Amino acid sequence: MSDTGETRVTYEQAREQLVEVVRQLESGNVPLSTAMELWERGEKLAAVCQEWLDGARARVDAARPGAVG
Numbered sequence: 001m002s003d004t005g006e007t008r009v010t011y012e013q014a015r016e017q018l019v020e021v022v023r024q025l026e027s028g029n030v031p032l033s034t035a036m037e038l039w040e041r042g043e044k045l046a047a048v049c050q051e052w053l054d055g056a057r058a059r060v061d062a063a064r065p066g067a068v069g
Contacts, residue, residue: 011052018045 009017021042024030030038 009048011049014045014048014052018042018049021045 021038025035025038025042
């Protein structure tokens with residue numbers, strides 16, 4: 001899976017970090033520049049989560065009887 005600028009993260013780690021980013025953004029207590037940085041970080045974390053989910057889906061599909069490939 002891709003990373004988020006640090007070491008490789010698991011789905012669970014990326015999701016926890018994304019939840020924290022959303023919490024901070026929803027609080028409304030961050031300056032605009034920080035909010036923009038959080039938004040960008042959240043987009044990267046969401047992409048990491050989606051990659052993990054897509055990979056899991058591909059593995060499940062490949063394991064199904066009658067799967068092509």
